Amino acid sequence: MDPVIIVHGGAWDIPPDLLEPSVLGVERAAREGFKLLQEGYSALDAVERAVAIMEDNPTFDAGVGSVLNLEGYVELDAIIVDGASLRFGSVAAVRRIKNPISLARAIMEEMEEMMFVSEGAERVALELGFELIDPEELIVEREREAWKRRISSVRGTVGAVALDTNGRIAAATSTGGVPLKRPGRVGDTPLIGCGAYANELGGASSTGQGEPIMRVMLSKLAVDFLARGLHPTEAAQRSLSFMADRTGGWGGVIVLDNRGKVGYAHTSKRMAVAYSIDGDVVAKISSLE
Numbered sequence: 001m002d003p004v005i006i007v008h009g010g011a012w013d014i015p016p017d018l019l020e021p022s023v024l025g026v027e028r029a030a031r032e033g034f035k036l037l038q039e040g041y042s043a044l045d046a047v048e049r050a051v052a053i054m055e056d057n058p059t060f061d062a063g064v065g066s067v068l069n070l071e072g073y074v075e076l077d078a079i080i081v082d083g084a085s086l087r088f089g090s091v092a093a094v095r096r097i098k099n100p101i102s103l104a105r106a107i108m109e110e111m112e113e114m115m116f117v118s119e120g121a122e123r124v125a126l127e128l129g130f131e132l133i134d135p136e137e138l139i140v141e142r143e144r145e146a147w148k149r150r151i152s153s154v155r156g157t158v159g160a161v162a163l164d165t166n167g168r169i170a171a172a173t174s175t176g177g178v179p180l181k182r183p184g185r186v187g188d189t190p191l192i193g194c195g196a197y198a199n200e201l202g203g204a205s206s207t208g209q210g211e212p213i214m215r216v217m218l219s220k221l222a223v224d225f226l227a228r229g230l231h232p233t234e235a236a237q238r239s240l241s242f243m244a245d246r247t248g249g250w251g252g253v254i255v256l257d258n259r260g261k262v263g264y265a266h267t268s269k270r271m272a273v274a275y276s277i278d279g280d281v282v283a284k285i286s287s288l289e
Contacts, residue, residue: 002277003037004163004260005030007050009060009272010156011207011252019270019285021059026274027283029053033160034276043162043170044082044105051078051101051172054158058140061155063099065140066176068147069183074138074176076100077190080108083169083198090190092117093183096132097125101174104190106130115190143179152180156271157189159196159205161256169258171196171203171219178210188213193220202226202258204236208251208268216243222255232256232263240267 009026033050037043055063066074078100079090089108091100092115106128107116116124122132157175164170173195177187187210189195196205197219204219213219218239225235232255243249244267252266254273262275266286274283 001163001165001167002260003034003165004256004262004277005033005037005046005050005160006254006256006262006264006275007033007160007273008205008207008252008254008264009054009158011266011268011271012154012156013268014270014272014285018059022272023283023285025054025057025059026272027281029160030274030276030281030283033162034279034281037162037164038279040165043164043168044080046162046164047160047170047172048080048101048105050160051158051174052099055099055101055174060158061176062158062174064138065143066138067155067179068139068143069181071183072147073135075183076174076176077186078104078174079190079192079196080104080172081170081192081196081198081203082108083200083203086199088114088192090115091121092186092190094118094121095135096122097130098133098137101172103130146179150180154178154209156207156252157195159207159254161198161203161205161254163256163258163260167258169198169203169256171198171205173205187211188218193217195219197223199223200258202232202256204253204255206251206253209249212243212247212249213251215247218243218251218253222253226255226257232261233265234263236263236265240265
């Protein structure tokens with residue numbers, strides 16, 4: 001089985017000054033994730049690595065550089081899904097975890113439970129050998145200024161879906177949520193079937209307005225369309241159309257099927273996306289303009 005990875009850096013109105021950094025960011029994530037797949041690592045390894053790279057990149061609303069909530073601090077959500085076993089790990093509203101996607105992976109593999117939130121998630125992190133960071137390490141000046149000016153435009157998440165040489169599929173998504181959110185607000189990202197989903201047919205990672213995504217379980221919906229024989233691109237388009245019709249919400253989704261075909265769609269103004277099928281990385285800002 002030839003390995004494949006597709007990643008996104010969020011579907012939103014990406015401003016001009018973040019266009020190039022967004023392309024470079026998703027390109028690196030896809031390249032590093034695909035490198036692991038070529039070396040025989042699992043799809044889980046690849047999506048964790050790709051998402052962690054974007055969490056470490058202040059360009060994106062995930063990890064370092066995330067938006068600030070109403071009280072001026074960062075709260076992070078993340079999920080990782082193993083399509084073969086249908087197991088997942090997720091965390092929500094964590095403040096002192098540098099790479100929540102890695103904590104989500106550890107929870108999936110080491111814990112009987114699959115989802116932890118807030119201080120409970122951070123206590124589990126200590127049990128699993130993670131270091132807690134100073135929350136200030138997650139804040140960049142761009143977002144501090146946006147918080148001071150009460151700028152609340154919705155941003156995207158980051159995510160990845162991969163197929164490894166053994167035919168296993170994994171998906172992962174991570175976010176800092178929406179600007180000026182109420183403390184404790186949790187969106188779609190850490191919820192199975194909403195922020196991400198994977199099974200033997202394929203996988204998907206969503207981005208956009210969290211509440212509408214939750215109402216239709218966007219990632220699961222996209223994978224369900226694969227079961228009807230749709231190409232991943234059409235599955236992505238159909239799932240977003242359904243969400244728009246039923247909720248009026250907007251967003252984006254990347255989709256990968258078990259034959260290695262990739263697709264994506266968005267109803268936001270722009271979306272950062274990259275994928276690698278044969279080792280070459282295609283990275284771009286997809287735009288509706």
